[in-house]
Amino acid sequence: MTENEIGKVVVDTAIAIHKTLGSGVYEIVYEVVLTHELKKRDLNVERQVSVPIEYDGIKFDEGFRADIIIDNR
Numbered sequence: 001m002t003e004n005e006i007g008k009v010v011v012d013t014a015i016a017i018h019k020t021l022g023s024g025v026y027e028i029v030y031e032v033v034l035t036h037e038l039k040k041r042d043l044n045v046e047r048q049v050s051v052p053i054e055y056d057g058i059k060f061d062e063g064f065r066a067d068i069i070i071d072n073r
Helices: 003-021 027-040
Strands: 045-055 058-070
Touching: 003 027, 027 045, 027 058
Parallel strands: none
Antiparallel strands: 045 058
């Protein structure tokens, strides 16, 4: 899938989830449900992924944590 195709699946899925759950639910709930739904659509999904940062020759994992990584993107 291209990034645009993945993006469409994510947005469509997120809208469907929001219609079902409504607003006011904790972010972590949306994240878990979105991950579940995307995996049902045969996408490779990882949650809370540490993204290493390199600065001036120093590499460290604490620099950034991505909420969701889909198909290594």
